[in-house]
Amino acid sequence: AQKITQTQPGMFVQEKEAVTLDCTYDTSDPSYGLFWYKQPSSGEMIFLIYQGSYDQQNATEGRYSLNFQKARKSANLVISASQLGDSAMYFCAMREGRTNAGKSTFGDGTTLTVKP
Amino acid sequence: EAGVAQSPRYKIIEKRQSVAFWCNPISGHATLYWYQQILGQGPKLLIQFQNNGVVDDSQLPKDRFSAERLKGVDSTLKIQPAKLEDSAVYLCASSLGGLGFSTETQYFGPGTRLLVL
Numbered sequence: 265a266q267k268i269t270q271t272q273p274g275m276f277v278q279e280k281e282a283v284t285l286d287c288t289y290d291t292s293d294p295s296y297g298l299f300w301y302k303q304p305s306s307g308e309m310i311f312l313i314y315q316g317s318y319d320q321q322n323a324t325e326g327r328y329s330l331n332f333q334k335a336r337k338s339a340n341l342v343i344s345a346s347q348l349g350d351s352a353m354y355f356c357a358m359r360e361g362r363t364n365a366g367k368s369t370f371g372d373g374t375t376l377t378v379k380p
Numbered sequence: 381e382a383g384v385a386q387s388p389r390y391k392i393i394e395k396r397q398s399v400a401f402w403c404n405p406i407s408g409h410a411t412l413y414w415y416q417q418i419l420g421q422g423p424k425l426l427i428q429f430q431n432n433g434v435v436d437d438s439q440l441p442k443d444r445f446s447a448e449r450l451k452g453v454d455s456t457l458k459i460q461p462a463k464l465e466d467s468a469v470y471l472c473a474s475s476l477g478g479l480g481f482s483t484e485t486q487y488f489g490p491g492t493r494l495l496v497l
Contacts, residue, residue, distance in 0.1 A: 268422070299486075307469065307491050308490050309471065309486075309488035355422050357422075365430060368413070368425055368428075368486070370415075370423045370424070371422050372420070373421075373422050
């Protein structure tokens with residue numbers, strides 16, 4: 265079974281509007297971390313935001329916030345005030361276990377296009 | 381601070397040939413990862429090193445792929461012999477490798493684009 269599911273292959277958003285990218289995950293480990301990465305057309309993977317399974321509050325980093333619903337096993341990324349430079353591929357990832365040695369699993373990504 | 385370095389950036393080979401990729405992680409990072417990213421898919425972990433020991437290589441096709449990190453710093457990934465389905469981007473990443481909770485992010489290199497003809 266796929267551990268990270270991103271159901272939106274492609275998304276469009278108007279510049280300056282907010283957009284939500286969906287991510288659901290599956291794990292039986294009570295300890296895990298959830299990550300979002302951005303991959304522009306140039307190919308590099310850029311870390312955006314992290315949420316730990318024991319974190320009480322939703323993570324925020326500038327224009328990025330993570331809508332973490334533990335019971336539903338979802339970790340959606342919200343980008344506020346979209347910019348043209350936000351056009352890229354976005355990946356949700358999970359690391360299981362309590363330590364850095366846990367295995368990382370990535371979803372298949374969502375392509376976001378910001379329209380002027 | 382210098383990022384994760386990878387070389388070459390591009391490689392075109394014919395099937396059944398061999399190829400090697402090199403990665404130099406961020407200085408001081410104990411954990412090193414190799415990922416395979418096929419077009420249109422997310423990265424798939426091939427192997428994870430903690431210093432010079434292997435933490436996870438469960439998805440590494442060991443009949444043709446090998447990787448080493450002899451001195452716990454830089455690493456090489458080799459494919460021998462290559463198949464058409466090995467065409468992908470090979471990403472190297474590193475993280476600090478602390479023993480605490482898995483909060484550490486991975487820092488990725490620019491990747492090596494491999495085309496097998």
